[in-house]
Amino acid sequence: MSDNFYDEVLIDHNLHPQHLHDLPGATCSHAGMNPSCGDEITLHLEMRGGIIADGSFTGIGCAISQASADIMLDLIIGRTPEEARKLAALFRKMIGGEITPEELEILEEAGALQNIARMPARVKCATLGWRTLEHLLETAD
Amino acid sequence: MSDNFYDEVLIDHNLHPQHLHDLPGATCSHAGMNPSCGDEITLHLEMRGGIIADGSFTGIGCAISQASADIMLDLIIGRTPEEARKLAALFRKMIGGEITPEELEILEEAGALQNIARMPARVKCATLGWRTLEHLLETAD
Amino acid sequence: MQQNWKADFPVFAQFPDMVYLDSAATSQKPAAVIAAEAAYYREANANPLRGLYDLSVRATDAYENAREAVRGFIGAASAREIVFTRNATESLNLIAYSWGRSELHSGDEILVAISEHHSNMLPWQSLARETGAALHYLECDSSGVYTEEALRAALTPNTKIFAIAQISNVFGRISAIADFARICHENGTLIVCDGAQSVPHIPVNVQALDVDFLAFSGHKMFAPMGIGVLYGKEALLRKMPPFLYGGEMIEYVTREGAEYAELPHKFEAGTVNVGGAVGLHAAIDYVNAVGFAEIVRREDALTAFAVQEMRQIPHVTIIGGDDPAAHHGIVTFAVDGVHPHDIAAIFDSDSIAIRAGHHCAQPLHQHIGVSSTARMSLAFYNDEQDVEKFVDTLKTVRRRMGFER
Amino acid sequence: MQQNWKADFPVFAQFPDMVYLDSAATSQKPAAVIAAEAAYYREANANPLRGLYDLSVRATDAYENAREAVRGFIGAASAREIVFTRNATESLNLIAYSWGRSELHSGDEILVAISEHHSNMLPWQSLARETGAALHYLECDSSGVYTEEALRAALTPNTKIFAIAQISNVFGRISAIADFARICHENGTLIVCDGAQSVPHIPVNVQALDVDFLAFSGHKMFAPMGIGVLYGKEALLRKMPPFLYGGEMIEYVTREGAEYAELPHKFEAGTVNVGGAVGLHAAIDYVNAVGFAEIVRREDALTAFAVQEMRQIPHVTIIGGDDPAAHHGIVTFAVDGVHPHDIAAIFDSDSIAIRAGHHCAQPLHQHIGVSSTARMSLAFYNDEQDVEKFVDTLKTVRRRMGFER
Numbered sequence A, B: 001m002s003d004n005f006y007d008e009v010l011i012d013h014n015l016h017p018q019h020l021h022d023l024p025g026a027t028c029s030h031a032g033m034n035p036s037c038g039d040e041i042t043l044h045l046e047m048r049g050g051i052i053a054d055g056s057f058t059g060i061g062c063a064i065s066q067a068s069a070d071i072m073l074d075l076i077i078g079r080t081p082e083e084a085r086k087l088a089a090l091f092r093k094m095i096g097g098e099i100t101p102e103e104l105e106i107l108e109e110a111g112a113l114q115n116i117a118r119m120p121a122r123v124k125c126a127t128l129g130w131r132t133l134e135h136l137l138e139t140a141d
Numbered sequence C, D: 001m002q003q004n005w006k007a008d009f010p011v012f013a014q015f016p017d018m019v020y021l022d023s024a025a026t027s028q029k030p031a032a033v034i035a036a037e038a039a040y041y042r043e044a045n046a047n048p049l050r051g052l053y054d055l056s057v058r059a060t061d062a063y064e065n066a067r068e069a070v071r072g073f074i075g076a077a078s079a080r081e082i083v084f085t086r087n088a089t090e091s092l093n094l095i096a097y098s099w100g101r102s103e104l105h106s107g108d109e110i111l112v113a114i115s116e117h118h119s120n121m122l123p124w125q126s127l128a129r130e131t132g133a134a135l136h137y138l139e140c141d142s143s144g145v146y147t148e149e150a151l152r153a154a155l156t157p158n159t160k161i162f163a164i165a166q167i168s169n170v171f172g173r174i175s176a177i178a179d180f181a182r183i184c185h186e187n188g189t190l191i192v193c194d195g196a197q198s199v200p201h202i203p204v205n206v207q208a209l210d211v212d213f214l215a216f217s218g219h220k221m222f223a224p225m226g227i228g229v230l231y232g233k234e235a236l237l238r239k240m241p242p243f244l245y246g247g248e249m250i251e252y253v254t255r256e257g258a259e260y261a262e263l264p265h266k267f268e269a270g271t272v273n274v275g276g277a278v279g280l281h282a283a284i285d286y287v288n289a290v291g292f293a294e295i296v297r298r299e300d301a302l303t304a305f306a307v308q309e310m311r312q313i314p315h316v317t318i319i320g321g322d323d324p325a326a327h328h329g330i331v332t333f334a335v336d337g338v339h340p341h342d343i344a345a346i347f348d349s350d351s352i353a354i355r356a357g358h359h360c361a362q363p364l365h366q367h368i369g370v371s372s373t374a375r376m377s378l379a380f381y382n383d384e385q386d387v388e389k390f391v392d393t394l395k396t397v398r399r400r401m402g403f404e405r
């Protein structure tokens, strides 16, 4: 793992997360956890008019899981559940090392996590927020 | 193990055992076995006037256990239980590799089994008759 | 028999005069396997699975790649179905403890083939004792044949599990596992296949056989000692409780209890044996490089040669019959008037390694009415000279024991 | 610190820039150990114990000599008290299954130290669930100290067994096992000592400690993976039923049941791991050649150096306190604001291997109120530069995570 794995993007999202707060107007919430490291994230979404109008997360975790959740929320707020699901699928594709350069563009800052597959123990951290999102969208349907 | 491990002494005692027969006048008998190879020997002794007046064995087993029992009976018939016990102790000493040349003399033909310690799996065969004897003398006391 | 496969096995260079005919007990190891394990300790050794650093990732990769190699080797659907154990014995005990103690009850029946190795019999005896289930034996004929009719007749509505080896370590005969599996499943019975003697010698595909469990040992298939495999169908393994408890097999632990890790880790408590798994991986690569076509061809030819010669020697009886095709590298025999232990000792004096005793199959020996036998067993690294030397010594056994002088 | 012990360990030549500080998870292997195992497979490999030929006798000797070496190493009275297992986890499970399932009943109590590794906790949880015995925990203070008073207070007339590690894998603190054993025995309670972290690092004598059972793993003491040890007092082992069932652990088998072999074979079912045992023997010889005087001196000096440096770094907290003498090669720590997984990743980017997580001691982490920590752990092959590099990186962690820029 190269020194700049924790690049500015990740460090910034970890230290100054935009979306780490309660969401009083949330229409649905779900708690996801990585039992083996004790990390836990609760994702809150406010669905309005068929789109994800707002979202936030609460909980504790490592920089990877926190930054990943924060970046995810940047990406999905303002999108439809369908679009969010597609982004989640793309994110998984990236972690699996099968993403094309064009697809990577779509993931914007989430691309900072592309090399996490090198650290199998951390993949669960990077995907925690996304897995929680998928679960939420599935059960919210 | 050299080819002549099965030397004339052992082969002869195995093929033509002097003491493999019932003993109608037996005053005590005991069955010893090597469960893991299924071998079994029953030792019969006729005690008279404080000495082992006669003895025999019945049962099945490998050449080592059969010959060893036959040789043992050659040695102990006519001796006192005390003398037989001493011979048994000497035999164990020989198998353990701690016998002196003088002591080896005393064991006469049983010395043919001296090298059995090289084959740990066979030690139990060589000692079957002797172990049965020790048990018999102990319980007969 | 052109190829000299012995050159791949350092032990034969060390003992050029030795004839090793005890491969069913344990196989010799090719240089490639010995080197692979050593290389792991020099280049990738760490505690895998939880590691957050480079070396630990290497160890994890080495371990999981080995699992994937095993999956491919036996044609399992998923690597989650491959549990690393110490040996076939532990694999079979794992089934009896975990599946058995949770699924079996008084009134249920366990069916075990009478020719089974103690490792595929004692765990079921113990399970029956503890659960109150009844233990029944499927009988074979004197040449080791189990028929479909006999199996059908032995199965009852209460038979929950049937345990049988694909190749018997005494007879060397192959049982029709795929047919037996079909019959068992029609009856709602699970089938446990002991592959200790088959996986190293013939291609085995768990999906084609449709067995529920398969157990085998690395050390009999050119891998190091201390590594074995349990294959189980995912749906079964998923439902089974853990067997050993400890590190690496949990998701979460509190004072009161624990949530267990996903398959296959749920069944791999404590620090795993990466070195052994790497050795097994190298052994699989080696077997694949030689190829089962070659392995089967050589072993069958050598077996046929041995049986043909042996049946011409007076006073020699082959256990399981004189048909060479019925023995797969395993020929168990008796010599009139000579105890098997003495037979083995005479072979040893000629530097030929064979085995004598009950071959961990005492109930079978009781069944066929002898207390012990002698056994020669082959691997593809044996050659015609080995069999010739074996036959030459066999011809002398009775004379050297004092008969016919 | 004159001697460069790293030269004995090939992995350090392979990765000259790596700083390995995860020896509590698994140790690296000296060339002598790797070579001994390879030599066994080249020169003595056979199935031991039942063999009737030369190679099998060599294998048997190699295996039993290894057992004798273990006996001497831990000062056991007899080699019959030494059972080879796969790892400490299996050793502990063996006690819980064999001794536990036959001796414990509803109403009995099991006492376990709260800082135990999952491998010395989950087997007891499972045993309690199955037998109806009650499981109680002995609590330590925040620096990991267990007092005699606390133990006395926790023992009741129903406490049948007490399980505790000699050195905790989180705190690195040594517990007064000999005193605890005396207190337990006065109460009629057995004591199980988890020696996974002590046997490799300090001289351990089971007769001096007077423990009833001792468990440890080869892989943490420079031996290969896949070999471990259970020591048990002979009188106890003799009474215990077998754990795994199969070949090699029986005297006699019938259709109905079996008579079991003598100690220690009763507990070693299936083909044993001779290669692993030979590796462990070589590791013991190696440790004896280095000498515990040297090992303890180096490890204590390096630990003291690390603790002294660490306690001067702002925002770093050492779990278990700042006293260097309380940590035996194991220093677990936290950095304010930085998650342990991120700490480990930063160390990895500087080629330093440390560990992060709950170190298989989640209940302890709940007890001390953190969900995970980072841990550096030493062996005598580490040197001052390793610790310096560790300290240098530790100083940069917060800055590299964006703090104090």
Ligand SMILES: Cc1ncc(COP(=O)(O)O)c(C=O)c1O
Binding pocket: C247, C269, C270, C271, C272, D024, D025, D087, D088, D089, D090, D117, D119, D120, D165, D167, D168, D169, D194, D196, D197, D217, D219, D360
């Ligand atoms: C204190 C302690 N006990 C038990 C274990 C379990 O050892 P293993 O995983 O080798 O079975 C460990 C190591 O992980 C340990 O540190």
Ligand SMILES: Cc1ncc(COP(=O)(O)O)c(C=O)c1O
Binding pocket: C024, C025, C087, C088, C089, C090, C117, C119, C120, C165, C167, C168, C169, C194, C196, C197, C217, C219, C360, D246, D247, D269, D270, D271, D272
């Ligand atoms: C048919 C069969 N099953 C099981 C076993 C047990 O294998 P292991 O001793 O490696 O556990 C053996 C070998 O001894 C065998 O031949």
